[in-house]
Amino acid sequence: MTFCLRAMMVALGFFGVVYCPLSLVVVCVWRYARRFCPNSAIRLARLLFAVRIFPLVISACITVAFALPAFLLLERGPIDEDMRTVFFSICALLLLVGGVFRAAVAQARASHQVARWIEGAHTLNAGATVPALQARQCPPLLLYGVSTPRVLASETAVALLTPDELRVALRHEIGHMQSRDNLKKLLFCIASFPGMAGLEQAWQKAAEFAADEAAVSNRDDAVDLASALIKLADLARLQDLPAFTTGLVNCTALVRLRVHRLLAWDESSSRAVPRRWWSLLPLPLVIFSYTVAHYGQVLLFTHRFTEWLIH
Numbered sequence: 001m002t003f004c005l006r007a008m009m010v011a012l013g014f015f016g017v018v019y020c021p022l023s024l025v026v027v028c029v030w031r032y033a034r035r036f037c038p039n040s041a042i043r044l045a046r047l048l049f050a051v052r053i054f055p056l057v058i059s060a061c062i063t064v065a066f067a068l069p070a071f072l073l074l075e076r077g078p079i080d081e082d083m084r085t086v087f088f089s090i091c092a093l094l095l096l097v098g099g100v101f102r103a104a105v106a107q108a109r110a111s112h113q114v115a116r117w118i119e120g121a122h123t124l125n126a127g128a129t130v131p132a133l134q135a136r137q138c139p140p141l142l143l144y145g146v147s148t149p150r151v152l153a154s155e156t157a158v159a160l161l162t163p164d165e166l167r168v169a170l171r172h173e174i175g176h177m178q179s180r181d182n183l184k185k186l187l188f189c190i191a192s193f194p195g196m197a198g199l200e201q202a203w204q205k206a207a208e209f210a211a212d213e214a215a216v217s218n219r220d221d222a223v224d225l226a227s228a229l230i231k232l233a234d235l236a237r238l239q240d241l242p243a244f245t246t247g248l249v250n251c252t253a254l255v256r257l258r259v260h261r262l263l264a265w266d267e268s269s270s271r272a273v274p275r276r277w278w279s280l281l282p283l284p285l286v287i288f289s290y291t292v293a294h295y296g297q298v299l300l301f302t303h304r305f306t307e308w309l310i311h
Helices: 003-036 041-074 083-117 155-160 163-178 181-190 197-215 219-236 252-263 282-293 295-310
Strands: 132-135 141-144 150-154
Touching (some): 041 181, 083 181, 141 181, 150 163, 163 181, 163 219, 197 219
Parallel strands (some): 132 150
């Protein structure tokens, strides 16, 4: 077994051992995140996404920044990786490869479905600031694509909606585009873990409310968007959305609640939300500064911890 292969095994094993407990913690405590931003769907959607992706990001950062360098710099002994190391590394590899494979299959199916819809589609001139297409057979209104998302509207939806309703409905999809919600769905699929479905559904709900907030700037916009939701709700039931797309009526069960929120719109529910994220910076800066100043000691501790954790 070569040294590089041993390093990869230890890194994968370390990643898996850190990722799984962190994911279990998130599964158990994510509901408490709602208490930190009860008045803004935009902030709630951002927070739920951060909580959902936290185990993957932290595990990857710790592995790349500490576990792997600690092994490469401090491991000089004979080969001592046992079957537990092999087991942890294989489990972590299967977890990652399985997520990537599911995401690739789902993306391929979605691309195939969207390609069928946009055959013969033409540009939709509705005052949108992003490319929009109008097609004959497709869901009423959706945002498709991950790297370069575009808006697709059906001819039926365009015929049903007034110009003002169509304009604000397109702004709803632009809100999803600016939040990169399709990319977030892709990351959720890659970073799959048992028990995360409830958190992902809560994020999906908050993301729809957040896109509504992003689309509405006055009372008339709120009424127009509510009217568009009511008109398109029945059409949305006829076709299922493929993976990594976002429709105006993405979840028909939420339509009544979204309409109620929109009709109750006022200036206090505007998307202009003060950001206080800077108040959270001091603690991470202190931890980062200490880690940089004592990086050698941190690597030594990480190496010993890895030896104890995996072996």
